Amino acid sequence: MATAISQISPLLLGLGAFVLYLFASRFRTWTRLRHIPGPRGAGWSRFWLIRHQLRGTLPNDVADVCEKYGPLARVGPNWVVCSDPSEIRRTWGVRSGFRRADWYKGYRFDPNSDSILTAVDNEHHHRLKTNLLPGYLGRNQPGQEKIVDTHIANFIALIDRSYLSLSQQQVKKMDMGRVFQFLTQDITSAVEFGEAFGYLEANCDRDGVIAALEGMQGPCALFSYLPELLAVVTSRWAKPLMPKPTDTTGIGRLVGMVQEMVGTRYGEKKTKGVDALQQFVDSDLTQKEVEAEALVHLLGGADTTATALRNTIFYLSTTPAAYRRLQSEIDAFLPNAARPIIADAQAKTLPYLQACIKESLRLWPPIAGLAPKVSARDEVICGFDVPAGTYVAWAIFGVMRDKGVFGDDADVFEPGRWLGREEKKLREMESVQGLVFNGGTRWECLGRRLAYTELGKVLFELFARYDFSMVNPVEPFHWNIPGMTVQEKMDVRIVKRAGMD
Numbered sequence: 001m002a003t004a005i006s007q008i009s010p011l012l013l014g015l016g017a018f019v020l021y022l023f024a025s026r027f028r029t030w031t032r033l034r035h036i037p038g039p040r041g042a043g044w045s046r047f048w049l050i051r052h053q054l055r056g057t058l059p060n061d062v063a064d065v066c067e068k069y070g071p072l073a074r075v076g077p078n079w080v081v082c083s084d085p086s087e088i089r090r091t092w093g094v095r096s097g098f099r100r101a102d103w104y105k106g107y108r109f110d111p112n113s114d115s116i117l118t119a120v121d122n123e124h125h126h127r128l129k130t131n132l133l134p135g136y137l138g139r140n141q142p143g144q145e146k147i148v149d150t151h152i153a154n155f156i157a158l159i160d161r162s163y164l165s166l167s168q169q170q171v172k173k174m175d176m177g178r179v180f181q182f183l184t185q186d187i188t189s190a191v192e193f194g195e196a197f198g199y200l201e202a203n204c205d206r207d208g209v210i211a212a213l214e215g216m217q218g219p220c221a222l223f224s225y226l227p228e229l230l231a232v233v234t235s236r237w238a239k240p241l242m243p244k245p246t247d248t249t250g251i252g253r254l255v256g257m258v259q260e261m262v263g264t265r266y267g268e269k270k271t272k273g274v275d276a277l278q279q280f281v282d283s284d285l286t287q288k289e290v291e292a293e294a295l296v297h298l299l300g301g302a303d304t305t306a307t308a309l310r311n312t313i314f315y316l317s318t319t320p321a322a323y324r325r326l327q328s329e330i331d332a333f334l335p336n337a338a339r340p341i342i343a344d345a346q347a348k349t350l351p352y353l354q355a356c357i358k359e360s361l362r363l364w365p366p367i368a369g370l371a372p373k374v375s376a377r378d379e380v381i382c383g384f385d386v387p388a389g390t391y392v393a394w395a396i397f398g399v400m401r402d403k404g405v406f407g408d409d410a411d412v413f414e415p416g417r418w419l420g421r422e423e424k425k426l427r428e429m430e431s432v433q434g435l436v437f438n439g440g441t442r443w444e445c446l447g448r449r450l451a452y453t454e455l456g457k458v459l460f461e462l463f464a465r466y467d468f469s470m471v472n473p474v475e476p477f478h479w480n481i482p483g484m485t486v487q488e489k490m491d492v493r494i495v496k497r498a499g500m501d
Contacts, residue, residue: 038074056480083398106224135279347456
């Protein structure tokens, strides 16, 4: 008996020492941010973050946390979230000293290399941005707006052909959660590669690429909060299970298409195009970097614009006063509008149309990830000491619905808030709303210009031609936000307006 006890005792002692070490380590981590309030238990583990991420409601949940605990709240052992617009702008400033946290690595297409979306080193990010900017601005593609016009016309033809209810009594559904992605994917691919992928013509998710892009968001978000899991799935043992360029469907198919298109611009028999891809190729980027950036361009440029378009239509179709005011502005301008598609410069002169776009983007930003930044030095944020190395995230829905900036009705879709404002107040509102695209910061979205062009032109043409209503106003759609917004069963009924035959 004594011998058995003597053999067990070292094991128990070792186990006890290990448990004590884990507790001491966890306690030390908890202590760093114990002075910052937050949900009970959130400071001890990442469980709170992961649970709400898996529900697909994390961006809304952290906004609720900030409303309850204050503009800076603790949501993880090394995480705080901020809903103060002025502090977000300050910490995101070019000279703030903050950089992207390693959270972004979960969104890498290639586990061994970064893109403009995932680069955490500020100098690396700046190099990529400098090389990519001419392509995003369309400097070697003077006919870029005509490309947009072509695919808007194709979209209108698709509606007339497949989704038009011929009377107020007829119900012919169009799922905006999917069909608007056909439009934006075709525009983005045509701008990037010189030819569209052909979603509008096929009127379907060709090769399942769009569904795969949506499906990969959840795992990527989870990898961001669980780098241990990311290390496993990106190991050489897991590589055979990953999508491959030779796949005939899904992400692998998309990667293969991009590699093939990029490959034609290199080698002895290389071709040259007049498109964004050629601008990327002609920059200082390597072929591998161009492949990665082409994928980011497709993902970020198409999905976010589609979300903004369908949200704007949803908000307008459920806000009759705003709907009527927008159509009145459009009807009054129609005799002057370029036909068959309004010019971008003209759309930008229509104040209420632009106000509707701003308000929709504010109320439901297309990208709503926590986007944490980290500083190498101790900081003071919202009056709290924040130690170096802390992940400082933002509560985007809290920032965009700040009543001090946007008024007591900040939770309401009210485009009129953008009109007739005193100039100083308008600048403040635009500065905060611009953060939807990281405007005015080191990480400003490169596709912002094209997105606004698409939004103005598409919305003008649709509301000039059609009337929209949600098929099921009680439950208009299903949604979750793994990072970008995924909306399903967003069925709308479309009726041609009188006199627009």
